[in-house]
Structure formats: C-alpha cells, structure tokens
Amino acid sequence: MNIESVIEKKQEKKKIIPPNAIQQTLAFGSLIALVVFFSFASSSFLQWSNIIGILLSTAVIGILALGATFVIITSGIDLSVGTVMTLSSVITGVVIVNAGLPIFVGILAGIATGAFCGFLCGIAITKLKIPPFIATLAMMMIAKGLALVISGAAPIYFTDHKIFTKIALGSIIPGVNIPNAVLIFFISAIIGAIILSKTILGRYNFAIGSNEEATKLSGVNVDFWKVSIYSLAGAFTGIAGVIMASRLNSAQPALGQGYELEAIAAVVIGGTSLSGGKGTIVGTVIGALIMSVLTNGLRIMSIPQEWQTVVVGLVIILAVYMDILRRRKE
Numbered sequence: 001m002n003i004e005s006v007i008e009k010k011q012e013k014k015k016i017i018p019p020n021a022i023q024q025t026l027a028f029g030s031l032i033a034l035v036v037f038f039s040f041a042s043s044s045f046l047q048w049s050n051i052i053g054i055l056l057s058t059a060v061i062g063i064l065a066l067g068a069t070f071v072i073i074t075s076g077i078d079l080s081v082g083t084v085m086t087l088s089s090v091i092t093g094v095v096i097v098n099a100g101l102p103i104f105v106g107i108l109a110g111i112a113t114g115a116f117c118g119f120l121c122g123i124a125i126t127k128l129k130i131p132p133f134i135a136t137l138a139m140m141m142i143a144k145g146l147a148l149v150i151s152g153a154a155p156i157y158f159t160d161h162k163i164f165t166k167i168a169l170g171s172i173i174p175g176v177n178i179p180n181a182v183l184i185f186f187i188s189a190i191i192g193a194i195i196l197s198k199t200i201l202g203r204y205n206f207a208i209g210s211n212e213e214a215t216k217l218s219g220v221n222v223d224f225w226k227v228s229i230y231s232l233a234g235a236f237t238g239i240a241g242v243i244m245a246s247r248l249n250s251a252q253p254a255l256g257q258g259y260e261l262e263a264i265a266a267v268v269i270g271g272t273s274l275s276g277g278k279g280t281i282v283g284t285v286i287g288a289l290i291m292s293v294l295t296n297g298l299r300i301m302s303i304p305q306e307w308q309t310v311v312v313g314l315v316i317i318l319a320v321y322m323d324i325l326r327r328r329k330e
Contacts, residue, residue, distance in 0.1 A: 023271030023326065027286045030269075034290065038297035045300055052177065054292045056247070059168075059181040060085075060240050062288035064263035065270075066192045067118075067236030069284045070229050072267050073196075073209045075276025076125070076132040078230070079260050080139035081237045084117045086256030087143040088241025093156030093251035096164065103164055110245070111238035117143060118234020122227030144257065151253040158249050168246035181243050186285075188239060193281035195232070205229055209276030265312070266291050269319040275327060290315075 038045045064081050071078045092110035095101050117139055124135040158164040168181040196202040204225045207215040216222045245251045270287025272279030294315065298308045 023322070024280065024283045024286065026322070027270055027283060027290065031286055031290050031293065034293045034297065038293065038300065041297065042300045045297060048177075050296065050300070052179065052182075054289075054296045055182045055185075056168075056179050057296070058288050058292040059179075059185040060244050060247070061259065061262050061266060061291060062185045062285060063188050063236055063240040063243065064259060065266040065284045065288050066188055066281060067233030068260075068263045068267045069192070069270075069272055069279050069281060070196070070205055071132075071233045072264070072272050072274060073205050073276055073279045074226060074229055075209045075212075075274075076226075076230075077136065077264070078118075078121065078233060079133065079136040080117065080121065080143055081233070081240075081263055082256040082259035082261075083140045083143040083147065084114055084234065084237045084256075085241040085244060085259060086251075086253060087117065087147045087150075088113045088238040089245035089251040089255075090147045090151045090156065090253055092242055092245050093158065094150060096161055097156050097158060103161060107167070107242050110242045111235055114238025114241060115231050115235040118230040118232070118237065119227060121234070122230030125230070126223035126226050140257075140260070147253040147256075151251065153253060155253070156251040158245070165246055165249050168243050181247060184239070184243060188236065189281055189285050192236070196281055201225065201228060201232070206277055209278075211277075262291060262312075265316045265319070268316065268323065271323075273323050273327065274320065275323075287319075 035045075044050055064085065068078055068081060088110040091113045092106045095109045096103055096106035121132075121135050121139050124130045124138070125132050128135075130138075166180065168179060168184075170180050171178055172180055172183070196205065204215065204220055204222075207220065208222055208225065208229075212222060244255070248255075266287035267279070267284050268274060268287070269290050270280070270283030270285070272283060291312070294312060295308055298311060303311075
C-alpha cells in the first residue's frame, strides 16, 4: 500500500466520522460513567428530588455556557459572564421592584442588559483591537461595580412579586415536577443549536474561528459578525441572570464571580476547542451536566468543598489536554 492510498483512507475516515463526534462520545460516556459511579456510591443520588436538583443547578451554568460556546468557537473568550449575569439580575430587580414596572419589562431589561454588555465587549475587541481576555476582564470589573452601585450593595427582594419566582421554580407541565428553569435551559439549547448549525451567523462563527484572516479576505464583514456573536452570548447571559434572580427570589449584587470559569469549563469538557473553529451545543449541554453531576455527587459523598474544587480543576485540565491531543492528531 503506497502513501497516497494511506492518506486517501485517512481522509475518507475523517469524512465518515464528524470532527466533534469522538469528543462528544467521550464526554457522553464520561457522563454515564459518573452517574453509574455516584449511583453505587450513594443511594440518594438517583432520587427524583436529587435529579431535579442537578438539572436545576445545571440550568444557570448551562445557559451561560451556551453563550460562551459561540464566543469560544471564534477562538475568543468571555470572562465577564458571571458579573454581567449579576448586573442583569440587579437591573431586573430595579425595574420590577424599585420602578414598579410589569415583570415582563423587567425580564426584557435584564436580557437587554446582558446583550448590551456583550455588544460593548464586541466593539472593544473589533474596533479598539483590545484582546478578548483584557476587554472582557474589564467588563467583568465594570459590571461588578455597576451591580454594587445600582443596588446600593444590598439584595433586591421580589417578596411582593410572588409570580416572579414561578419563572424558574414553577412548572408549566401539569403533573410533572420539572422546574421551568430546566425547560428554559433546554429550549435555549435548541435555539442555540439551530442558530449555530442553520444560520449565516453560525456559519461565519465557525469560519472566523477556523481562519479569521481568510474569512476577512473572502469579503465577510468579520467585525460585524463578531459583535453580533458577543451580543448573542450576552443575551444568553441576561437570560441566566433572570433565571438566577427568580430562583433566589432576589437579585444578589455580590453573586456571580466564578460562574464564568464554570461556564468555560462546561464548554471545553463538551468538546469545543479553545483554539476555535470547532464546537457543538450538544457537547456544551453534556459538559454542563457533567459539571453538575460531579459537584452534586461529591457533595452527596460528603467530600469537603475544597476537595470538590480540586477535582473540578483536574477535570478541566484533562479536558483541555484532550483537546490539545486532538489538535495534534489533526
């Protein structure tokens, strides 16, 4: 067999197996393995209340991770999603509680706040040529400061707006105790998957992440689409902020920092490459579930919080290392 035949066979194999299939299969296998392990480790793990708890905790991180997927596919990064989520929840609280406006106006204001912060990050990255790491780090500090200033560094409670808690903790499916937050997460994932795979924004998302210069030379307005992608990711962050405020029945101005790392970890574990150009929403959903199952299982086994953090950190290193190995093979 000559070299040309070997190369042809490898190329045919790549066409048969989608680029993300192996990574997604490994992630899904890891999720199943974790579920089986914790099921034997603790009899309470598979109880319905615990499963609902896992899904509920996945909702906020998962929605943040959906937006982060779009950004990371462009080979960018967004470190501001945690504090922007907090700012969005505070704005929602100010509009509903302090201004007395209808709840749906507060929800729109929260989502718009997230989208606007994403828009500003996109402008800073494309027009001011500030690296994504620095631009979003600055936005993280700005959002954190604004949340504290606007709220007066005090929580805003929705005690006079009982229906607001129904957004996250209520259930619109009769007879099935699945919180709305979980449904919103999966609906958001479906919308994100459609945008990524069926729209021009999704196509340019992959093109920019694969080779930004070539995409620009082919006539694509890269700056416009990058700003659009960061704005879309910000909108997902705003949705997460509303869900978080509804779940806690309050807007907590000091909450949110650290969520960005969990969201990025979920995206990477799900198979999205930090070097850009590759990633799926399905992988991100699996990655978010892995993060929640892991932390929930360790907590049920009474593993101290400090060691839980260590284990999650090791999992992130493993996921990134596998991404490096995959790129070397390609």
